[in-house]
Amino acid sequence: MPDVQLVLRSTRVITPEGTGPASIAVSGGTIAAVLPYDAEVPAGARLEDFGDDVVLPGLVDTHVHVNDPGRTEWEGFWTATRAAAAGGITTLLDMPLNSLPPTTTVEHLRVKQDVARTKAHIDVGFWGGALPDNVKDLRPLFDAGVFGFKCFLSPSGVDEFPELNQDQLATSLAEIAGFGGLMIVHAEDPHHLAAAPQKSGAKYADFLASRPRDAENTAVQNLIDQARRLNARVHVLHLSSSDALPLIAAAKAEGVKITVESCPHFLTLTAEEVPDGATEFKCCPPIREASNQDALWEGLADGTIDCIVSDHSPSTADLKTGDFASAWGGISSLQLGLPAIWTEARRRGHGLDDVVRWMSAAPARLAGLARKGAIEAGRDADFAVLAPDETFTVDPAGLQHRNRVTAYAGRTLYGVVKSTWLRGERIHDGGELAEPSGLLLGRND
DSSP states (O other): OOOOOEEEEEEEEEETTEEEEEEEEEETTEEEEEEOTTOOOOTTOEEEEOTTSEEEEOEEEEEEOOOTTTOTTTOOHHHHHHHHHHTTEEEEEEOSOSSSSOSOSHHHHHHHHHHHTTTOSSEEEEOEEOOTTOHHHHHHHHHTTOOOEEEESSOOSSTTSOOOOHHHHHHHHHHHHHTTOEEEEEOOOHHHHHHSOOOOSSOHHHHHHHSOHHHHHHHHHHHHHHHHHHTOEEEEOSOOOGGGHHHHHHHHHHTOOEEEEEOHHHHHOOGGGOOTTOGGGOOSSOOOOHHHHHHHHHHHHTTSSOEEOOOBOOOOGGGSOSOTTTSOOOBOOTTTHHHHHHHHHHHTTOOHHHHHIIIIIHHHHHHTOTTSSSOSTTSBOOEEEEEEEEEEEOOGGGOOSSSOOOTTTTOEEEEEEEEEEETTEEEEETTEEOOOOOOBOOTTO
């Protein structure tokens, strides 16, 4: 075993083999070995004993809108990565919008990397964007290290990132499949959205009716058909309609290369509890009914849904107007995703090992991050230390997000993140954050 500088010990360490007492030996920022709990601490190594708190692999969030540069009043790498660290997340992938410029060319990627380099408290990677007019830019972006490409099938909400129609989707998918890339898709069908009733005002029921399940179901089916025909690898972003689960399960059984994510807000919040005018709950696709949520959890349990990621999509408070039609659609949950999911998971009989699979191992696998997502030798020494039975009540003033608007305000959640570790260094400790030490990651890092 190489020179060990640090040993982390707990009666509950979550590894791919299960949960139990262990000591984790760290050398040069890498996990050197997972040892028996009472293993002798090597000479010169520092011991950190966490007692009965749970040590889990740092979470990996592959769906974050940092909005930096260009809309940094909405968020930014400094604040977003601080919030992530406080929530036990050690790696995030930034979406190609809503920054200015969007990540749709190599030049734009370099601009974003230059902004992020000195501000990242955790490791950060980048998705590219697929637009109607940038097919020529996809391979260069892939070669420059983006993890895949995001597209919309309906309007994105920002003019600089237009959606793809079905012919354009096929063209981009064929290009991406040709070099073995991944397309990640906001799957809502524009025709179903256009046909749905559109009403302004404060009623959540009206907003929910404007984003029907059929819009998701049709878009997912069309995506499956395209992926099958082109032998392309695709990923469905932020699934909210449980009606699409049988389509996805059948496609997976057939061998279509499709994966799926859902988000904390779809799995912990319900349409029935959204007050009229409370646009902090607005997102697209929308939070749906409790019965729909039950089915999403069944999809997680049986593997139809692969992972849980935040879709952290913040804005300034003034954009969250009381009108659901005009308010910005997005929910900020970087700092709260782990306790929100753990609170609901434990209520439904799931364990923390399930949460780790959904929020660390599976997102790391989706992105090809071979050094992330598990506590085992050879991986980065990225950890979250969680007190799973402690509770706290969400106070927006305690959030690290730039704009402290949250749908979780006032909720009491299980799971207090005591500390977060990045490559063997403590970056968050009881609310205190270290100076930025995150790295910029490329594909397969």
